[in-house]
Amino acid sequence: MEMVKFYGSLGRHGKFLWRYPDLSTILLEVSGTSFPDTKIQGEGGNNPSDVVIDITVGEGNEMYVDFADGTGEHTFLPNSTRGTKILYSATALHYFQDVPENIKNTYNTSYDIKRVIKIRFKDPSKVTYFKMHHIGVHGNFPKALGTYNITQDIDISSNNSKKWDSAPTALKGLRVKYLRLSTAFKEQFERIPDWIINSEIKEISLVSSFNARQKLPNETAMDKIHLIKGLYSLNFVSVGLGNNSFADNLKSTLLYNVFLQHNQFSVVPEAIYNALQIEYLTLGSGYLENWGTGFKSGSKLNRLGYSPSSNVNFTTEVPKGLENCILIKTIENLGSYRTQARLDAHINAWYDFIVLNASISAGNTKFRQMSINMGYTANTTATGINTRPSGLYQDSVNPSTPMEKIYKMVKVYGHTWTVVNTTGTGNQVLTP
Incomplete structure (x- = not known):
């Protein structure tokens, strides 16, 4: 005999019918005088439009909200995208009507x-984003x-200071x-x-929500990441990943976008280099000091971002094994070398690498026609002055x-370079 389940409606087993509780009702605990509270975002130094x-x-659907202020349930209809x-952006859906008159x-x-x-x-099954x-x-x-059967995004x-007490564990x-x-959280x-882990997710971002600093027996922070079905983009910025946080399983995934800056590993993990399929990678923090064993032959990397983040021990050499990344076209410096000497040394290393590995013949061959950004936001000195590479552009x-x-x-090599301008107030883009 079949079982049919409805959101907060009827269930049937053979000839018998009964009503299920509406498990799809979303409960949000809030405070302030409105929902959402856009002003707290503005007071935090951010634009209220971020709210x-x-x-x-879905077409024809409706959202019902009970604001728990005695005004009953309010109906909201689709108001955008056909x-x-x-x-709603930077706009309160509702001002609570049970607050004192002077702040109503x-x-x-x-x-x-x-x-x-x-x-x-009205129809929870139509909610997709x-x-x-x-x-x-x-x-x-x-x-x-x-x-909910959300198929697009949960974002x-x-x-600001108002967050959920803890992250969900039993969804x-x-x-x-x-x-x-x-x-x-x-x-x-x-x-x-x-x-x-048991979900099917194409892109995941747990920025500052996942704490890999916790040491767990007999497992690493990343030991099950390959079990997430269909995952191709991973944003684990600022989650505390260390030198021992990685299992050698990234190569067994579909991952091609991996963002890992502001973590705690001092050496680039071997698991990253073994994942030859990665195309876009960001690394770097105040902990990162050297490139480890380096990129390997067969790497599909075409875009790399890295950040010295003021670590005086961060090497000024080009990424190790970069000669194996024959598809690389974009380099983004996401942090500061902090001194003129260190920035100059890094650019000198790039020049030596390009002269050694790139052809002077016209064409879009390996290490030619690259875009390399060493610009304004990346190269603030320890004294707050933005650093332009030494010498004249000539x-x-x-x-x-x-x-x-x-x-x-x-x-000669068809590059586009972004550097701090001569006044130190912004960027200068240098093109062929």
Whole structure:
């Protein structure tokens, strides 16, 4: 006999019918005088427009919200993207009407009485995309999200003081294109929970939500990452990954975008070099000191970002094994070398590498027509002055200064270089 289940509706087993509880109702514990509380984002030094509620509900669907202030349930209809999205940015959906008269219909972040609002949908099965940024929450993450068949994105982030107490541990497995949980919790994952490992996720970002510093017996922080089905993009920035956090399993994944800056490994993990399929990689932090064994033959890397992040022990040499990355075209310096001498040494190393490995003949062959960014945001000195490579940007038969060497790489090898401008106030882009 068949079983049919409905959201908060009827179930049937043979001839028998009964009503299920509505497990799809999303409960959010909030405070302040409005939802969302856009002013707390502005007071945190960020633009209130960063406060976003963006839900793809599907054509003909409706969202119902009970704001727990005695005004009953409010109906919200799609208002964007041809009648399929409910989208609000820097705008309160509702001012709570049970607050003191002197703060009613205004923003007041100091009003800290908490309430639980309820969000539900006319047809939960049509909800395919769920985004909430910086809305201001307390208490527990809404487990009801695990009952939805969201196929596009679950994108939740917060960088203000109002966050959920802890990350969810018991959601069911997801099947989404993109999962982002960014700085949304007061307590972080101590390990990647099984509901994520058992999910089907193409892109995942756990920036500052996953804490790999926790030492767990008989496992590493990354030992199950290859079990996430379909994963091709991984953003684990600022999650505490160390030298012993990696298992040699990245090569067994579909990963081709991997973002790992601001972690704690001092040597680039061998597991990264063994994952020859990676095309876009970012690395670097105040901990990273050397490149380890280096990139290997067969690497498909075409874009690399790295950050010295003021570590005086970070090597000024080009990435080790880069000669094996014959597809590489884009280099982004994501941090500062902090002194003129160190920046100059790094550019000198690039010149030596290009002269040794690139052809002077016209064409888009290996290590020609590259884009290399050593610009403004990347090269602030310890005294706060933005560093431009030494010398004049000019031709020279025998280039001796970094700027003369950049000139030759631009004019002979077809590079595009971005460096700090002559006044130290921005960037100068140098093209062939």
